[in-house]
Amino acid sequence: IAEPLIFEVGRREVSGVDIEDAGETPFRLGGHARKTPLDLPGLTEPETMRHYVRLSTQNYAIDLGLYPLGSCTMKHNPRLNEKMARLPGFADVHPLQPLGTVSGAIELVAECGRWLLEMTGMASVAMSPKAGAHGEMCGMAAIKAAIKARGEDRTIVLVPESAHGTNPATAAQLGFKVVSIPARADGTVDPEAVKAKLSPQVAAIMLTNPNTCGLFERDIVAIAEAVHAAGAYFYADGANFNAIVGKTRPGDLGVDAMHINLHKTFSTPHGGGGPGAGPVVLSDKLAPFAPVPFVRFADDGSAEFVETRKQAAGSATPFGRITAFHGQMGMFVRALSYMLAHGADGLRQASEDAVLNANYVKAQLMDVMTLPFGDVPVMHEVLFDDRFLEGTGVTTLDFAKAMIDEGFHPMTMYFPLVVHGALLIEPTESESKAGLDQFVGALRHLVERAKAGEVEAFKAAPVFAPRRRLDETAAARNPRLAWRAPEPEGRVAAE
Template sequence: MTFQTHTGNRGLVLEEKLIFEQGEAGRSGVDLPDPAPVKSRLGGLARDENSEIGLPGLSEPQVVRHFTRLSQKNFGIDSGFFPLGSCTMKHNPRLNEKVARLPGIADLHPMQPESTVQGALELMDQCAHWLLVLTGMPAVAMSPASGAQGELCGMMAIRAALDARGENRRRVLVPESAHGTNPATAAACGFTVDSIPATADGRVDLAAFEAKLGDDVAGIMLTNPNTCGLFERDVRKIADLVHAAGGYFYCDGANFNAIVGRVRPADLGVDAMHINLHKTFSTPHGGGGPGSGPVVFSEALAPFAPIPYVVKTENGFHLVETADEQDGKKPFGRLKGFHGQMGMFVRALSYMKSHGADGLRQASGDAVLNANYLLARLKTKLSVAYPGYCMHEALFDDDFLKGTGVSTLDLAKAIIDEGFHPMTMYFPLVVHGALLIEPTETETKESIDQFCDAVLSLVAKAEAGDSEFFKNAPYLTPRRRLDETAAARKPVLRWSPANA
């Protein structure tokens, strides 16, 4: 039944103004004591008492209600099935949140004397140890803030190693299916990007790759399992060839969750690989961060790892914060203020300890099993991008929608009305109208079945010719399709009294 309500609210779907439209002068959500009068030492730079900053005043109950209402317009893993391919939206255990807030962790200042943070350094060392054993690699840089910064870390180490060899190699080979951060990172390190084509089965074209090798090649950036959700079966040959040509093998470890505990990157010839703790080790995505992207290194690149790093000495743990310590290392620099995303190390370590070596192996196996089950169920109607088993995610193209007048985007919007977060759309770019579906190991068979049934029923509806239905979906969300063109043509990026 459709009718207009007086408030604009619709039952549990509550409209919510911006905080700037709710504030009143003189209201506050904090009670602070009046400061004692002191002689100002602001050096004549005190803010003008009469000029407004423009922050609204709200009481605590208003703030709680505001953000609670906003939260109810969001879909998270806690809300339901979230098969966003390549993003690994798996369950985020609350234990990890609890331990990250322990006194002695949450209240540590990064510049405390070492003698007062031995437990924190030990924790970083333990987290590093788990990552090293799981990857089989000899060294790890913990400080990168995210996967993208991990890539930067790995590629800068490669650049530093080449500089140390006195070689001016500047070409980096990147498969055309790569995530956009790969070419952006290579460019940021002063490399040029040379794209490698894919074969008909979604892997690197080995012949084309070999033909591109030369003495100006710095290395390859290869995602494995790749962005099509497939294991690069020639990965060892690729590693051998790039090494023989004098280059390095950077592995984008975004999809490490498919193989953790089962395959060690060291056994594949990797020189550097970042690990997204927010994917493989389930630190929360938080609506777009913060992430954490430690990078493991081979012996060849280990000396160039950035500062800071933790070492174990006779007198306990020591944090090396400067490049000038006499340990034979040649760090390429510093990537971040302080020592990295400590809060994420705590959560990831808690997750790894909970699973253990046996549980992590089970988790990757279940992730791959769930994806293949979903693939088997959906390929009855949907067009598979590449033949064979997949790893942790299943990739389809939009061939099955041909002639229906329904696009990948339209289908995704209809899936929203069914109560699921849609899959990743239009990525990787090498597949037309791509649908990349990653169920993860924390979904039940029942929820995957429900999703598959819903998608199959929508496909049947599309085939029946009801394209208008899809063009206007979603219908049941707090907001319907948004006008992105208008947003980009005349950007309104903040509230101001003028445009209220």
């Protein structure tokens, strides 16, 4: 099932697109024309179809089975959303058309934002961030601007050990110094540990809630109060917001800024690595610093689309612009389609079912696998560590690869870093009880086999996959990042 590369089967002069002849019009390229032909292969349409359909069969996907990647929230992607995003009125409008010709698009952005504000209890939303990490940058930039506006200079951001890597990376990219907060024994952040690090140099804390151990930060209110008391801001990583929609509101918990991964919470498809969308909700204090563009509502409810800082002047002092145009409209349509379909009742149900599913998996596995923080209720994901593999010779990696042979995508491995050999399982609300029972059965079977000493089988896994285990070390040591034509036979020696 090895499918050749397009460079091996395609031909430069072949094309799967017929193009009208340009005729005899003169060139006005001012001497900048290409000097060499563009060396890229073409495929006819039937060849294109075969190549990509065959390649696709080498992928695992939610539509094929449970995809329990913790913290990634691989839930069902309704096709209604895809259909809506392709309506010509959304897909075929240009970001710089006259505003009068895109009033429905602006309405959609505003409506999507309104739902986010209702769910989070926040004051304002910046819709333009392109993904979660971009939202982090946006929120932290607003914090930086707010601090500057106060005439202060705060250079430190506190980040718990269990945080996603994007948190420290974002803080660093904005010139902050990252100070790490250790987790306490139960996997949550201790407000005392936070207080110990707070100072007039601290700009913000970045806290994920529910956190990456799948736990709700039970002292979040105390932490928020301490942070605010120190003159700092509370940035929440909203990657796990899907666990608590309709159950509690970040705004009520003291959050100042939080990005929402639309692709996680509202099921816009991940597409093998994106696109995402990461709108950031902001508290009253941060709202004036939100970047352009944004939708401003007049007292009469009419919406104004504010594209530039000049236009914003008076009511706001945006910190700037973080992307061309207006954000991920295509994702807003999908997310709003999901929100409308669920409604208030369905959104809460989704959170409840996600949490119920995770706790069910925990209950069904905790006698054979090991829970780092004991038998406490978890939120939307359950974290195991590798103590149950002790002495078997099987590693977390081996265990995960063996799951592939059972027909499942592995869970998140070795994250969060606060736990040794972490195995983080997030079933999501899209899974049926019958599906979870199959999954649990497969994992129990694997644990049995590991304990029965079948270590060789684990080391050999996966067997039933398009590829056996891939040599990632070799890939990194001698990176081959682009295809190169093989040397013609017989010429290798001559060189």
